[in-house]
Amino acid sequence: MLELTSLTKVYKTGDKALNDVSFTVPKGQIVGLIGPSGAGKSTLIRCINRLVEPTSGSIKLGGRELTRLSSGELRAQRRRIGMIFQEFALVERLTVMENVLSGRLGYVSFWQSLTRRFPPADIQRAYRLLDRVGLMSHADKRADALSGGQRQRVGIARALAQEPELLLVDEPTASLDPKTSRQIMRLLVEICAEDGLPAIVNIHDVPLAQQFMQRIIGLQSGRVVFDGPPEALTTEALTTIYGAEDWNAMKNDAAEDVAAEADAVRRMAAISA
Amino acid sequence: MTSYPTTWRRPPQIFTDRRWRIALQIGALVYLVFALGTLDVNWARIADGAERGLRFVAGFLQPDFTSRWRDISIGLVESLTMTLTATVVGVAISVPIGIGAARNITPRWVYMVCRSIIAVSRSLQEIIVAIFFVAMFGFGPFAGFLTLVFGTIGFLSKLLAEDIEDIDESQAEAVRSTGASWLQLINYAIQPQVMPRLIGLSLYRLDINFRESAVIGIVGAGGIGATLNTAIDRYEYDSAGAILLIIIGLVLVAEYSSSYLRKFLQ
Amino acid sequence: MTDFPDHWQHRTPRVRLAIWFGWLCLVALFVWCWELMTARTIWSFVWDAPTQAADIGSRMFPPRWTYVENLLVPLWDTLNMATLGTILGVILAVPIAFLAARNTSPFPLVTRPVALFIIVASRSINSLIWALLLVAVLGPGLLAGILAIALRSIGFIGKLLYEAIEETDIRQVEAITATGASGSQVLTYAIVPQVLPAFWGITVFRWDINIRESSILGLVGAGGLGLNLQASISTLAWPQVTMIMIVILATVVLSEWVSAKVRQAII
Incomplete structure (x- = not known):
């Protein structure tokens, strides 16, 4: 489905953000991209939709080459x-509905989008998606009136409004609390399973990645240093990706989060009982 | 399976009542019609003017600096000296008034007096002030100097007073608790906090004063404005173009150097 | 026991010297400029000023209240000049602001310098000077005033607006670009909504300033209250001058209040 071949990105400053990255993602697979900050995760997914221009290599989506396109293409x-x-x-400052509809901008003419026609x-699709992410009643609210979790749901609806063949997800949970993060991840995985959508999820939270991803790719200094199922992600593998100290700190944080969440659930249960 | 609506309209954001929106739109339209109706355009005069307009554009593109250089240089010197002296004197007067107009450090009656001085200075347009000063002090840069001082006081004192009112109260509190006198309070708690801003504002005002000095000459208060006025009266558009270009250039220089100086001093 | 120094100075001697030198230069410059400026001042006029002031002051009061009837039409003209001038200025300033902003300029190497020059030229020249030129070209009247207000407003609105455009959140722009939107769609969906509040604030603010400026443009023949002011001063009708100044003051205060209210409502 998606095929990357020796993708390389060198920034003007001389930093080599991506170094000969190759992998393929088949239909319906959810890939987690992990690695320390500065490993090139963000650059990688931005190269795929060319928000960042790759220096060399090829990207093929469904057999169509994505590098070297005219601006219309x-x-x-x-x-x-x-x-x-x-x-x-x-x-x-736009309404939730306008944000979801903005996913259709590539399909409509300038005048249609300007006059909101x-x-x-x-429009039907947009309503269906808002219903799917549980925000049907918020369609006419302004986006800045929503909570973080709700905003990310709008973000998901906007991406799905494009009827995409591939989802790129950049740290979807970085600005959310642990509980909302899990809800968002669950929603993403469900949606991808329903539509058979492949997805590349850039994620800094390793336990979260292990819980939800089918396959994990580890990046370190712009190179792929791990590629396999979450079970294969051993402590040694993580140490090659992150270095020993960082990984241990992250594991402890995650354990705390899970404990805190479980505790909250217990207390809620106690209150409602 | 549920069916979803196929139409959506963006809900109005500011005026949610439909009647209000329509009333406002009609009101705006009626106003525009009336306002444009009062515009009594004399097309014959404009057609006449078109040729002059072209000459002015040509003068702007091919400015003549030389033939009136003596007048221009006199005007420039007047403008520049007027700007500098007025800014220095204006700042010197603004500082006590600004301190007096800060609610947190002065008694009520001083505050009222200083605030009224500021209000008077701010509410009168400089050009009107210039007319009065010219009537009192005669033509020439001295009246211009006084006008600029007057304008500087309103501008600087107000901003300075606001800065003093915004200072970190805990620092003033700390100094006060040592048993410092009022003057010591000003010197130790207020001055260090507002000094950089004061310098920045003074430089900014220098820039404004130069621009103003180009205007008040029109009513006889000296400076480059008077030269410009004469050039336009004599239909010497190439000299006028040269003067305008000099003003633009000097404003640019003043703006860049003052922003550079402000960065340097902080 | 350690020996602590018994004297302390706020700054090192060198810095102190530099500061003193700076002050000395400023004083010298001031004195020199003062000499140049006053070289042609006729001091007898200056010493005479208090008498003159007292004379004018006594003639200015009481204001001629009945003159207000003659000021209603000029007041209406003044308001129109400010409002129509602001509208025209906005229409001209918006495209220039988009050409001047680093992130929306279509050909930054060509369009930015041109747009920035227009903004600087418009900003450095006071509306009274614009009016002076336009009255010479178009003849006296409201049209010259409206154009003068509009030409001066371009620089003000253009500068503040292009700064607002440059401060827009790049992530929102990126997100809209990623959907496959065209350049003009990115502009209308990602950038315009972000700068709209700033745009209204700037416009209303400039309208308020324009009311102030249009009330005096008549001094050079561009219509409105300034025409009456000019006529009254040249005929030495001081009680009328007072009345006109009261009307100008009231208008300015009122427009300032309106603009503050509107800006509050927007933000």
């Missing part, structure tokens, strides 16, 4: 790739 190809952002990146099918 690039727009058409971007429509096929939905992206979900770290800090939601909603247009704060989207085709009926698009």
Whole structure:
């Protein structure tokens, strides 16, 4: 489905953010991309929809080459790739509905989008997606009136409105609390399973990745240093990706989160009982 | 299976009542019609002016610096000296008034007096002030100097007073608790906090004063504005173009150097 | 026991010297400028000023209240000049702001310098000077005033607006780009909603300033209250001058209040 071949990105400063990255993602697979900050995770997923211009290598989505496109073709190809952002990146001052409909911008003309006259099918789809992510009643609210978890749901709906063939997800839970993070991850996995969508999820939280991903790719200094199922992600493997200290600290944090959440659940149960 | 709506309209954001929106739109339209109706355009005069307009554009593109250079240089010197002296004197007067107009460190009656001085200075346009000063002190840069001082006081004192009112109260508290006198309080708690801002504002005002000095000459208060006025009266558009370019250039220089100086001093 | 130094100085001697030198330069510059400026001042006029002031002051009061009837039409003209000038200025300033902003300029190497020059030129020249030029070209009247207000507003609105455009959140722009939106769609969906509040605030603020400026443009023949002011001063009708100043003051205070209210409502 998605095929990366020796993808390399060198920034103007001379930093080699990606170094000969190759892998393929088949239909319906959810891949977690892990690695320390600065490993090139963010650059990698931005190269796929060309928000960042790769220096060399090839990217093929469903057999179509994505590098070297004219700007018109690039727009058409971007429509096929939905992206979900770290800090939601909603247009704060537009309504929830407009944010979801903005996923259709690649399909409608400038005048249609300016006057907000989207085709009926698009509006119907937008409502269906809002219902799917549980925000049907919030359609007319402004995006900045929503909570973090709700905003990320709008972000998901916007990406799905594109009817994408691939989802790129950039740290979807970085600005959410642990409980909401799990809810968002669960929603993402469900949606991908329903539609058979492949997804690349850039994620810094290893336990979360192990819980939800089918396959994990570890990046270190722009190179793939691990590629396998979550079970294969042993302490040694993690140490090669992160270095020993970072990994232990992260594990402890995660354990605390899980304990805190379990504790909260117990207390809620006690209150309602 | 549920069916979803196929239409959606963006809900109005500010005026949620439909009647209000329509009333406002009609009101705006009626106003525009009336306002444009009062515009009594004399097309014949404009057609006449078109040729002059072209000459002015040509003058701006091919400015003549030389033939009136003597007048221009006199005007420039007047403007520049007026700007500097007025800023220095203005700042010197603004500081006590600004301190007096800060609610947190002065008695009520001083506050009221200083605030009224500021209000008077701010509410009168500089050009009107210039007219009065010219009537009292005669033509020339001295009236311009006084006008700029007057304007500087309103501008600087107000901003300075606001800065003093915004200072970190805990520092003033700490100094007060040592048993410092009022003057010591100003010197130790207030001055260090507002000094950088005061310097920045003074430089900014220097820049504004130069721009103003180009205007008040029109009513006889000296400076480059008077030269410009004469050039336009004589239909010497190439000299006028040169003067405008000099003003633009000097404003640019003043703006860049003052922002550079402000960075340097902080 | 350790020996502590018994004297302490706030700054090192060198810094102190530099500061003193700086002050000395400023004083010298001031004195020199003062000499140059006053070289042609006729001091007898200056010493005479208090008498003159007292004379004018006594003639200015009481204001001629009945003159207010003659000021209603000029007041209406003044308001129109400010409002129409602001509208025209906004229409011209918006495209220039988008050309000047680093992140929206279509060909930054060509369009940015041109747009920035227009903004600087408009900003450095006071609306009264614009009016002076336009009255010479177009003849006296409201049209010259409206154009003068509009030309001066371009720089003000253009500068503040292009700064607001440059401060927009890049992530929202990135997100809209990633959906496959075209350049113009990114502009209308990601950038315009972000700068809209700033835009209204700037416009109303400039309208308020324009009311202030349009009330005096008549001094050079561009219509409105300033025309009456000019006429009254040249005929030495001081009680009328007072009345006009009262009307100008009231208008300015009122417009300032309106603009503050509107800006509060927006933010």
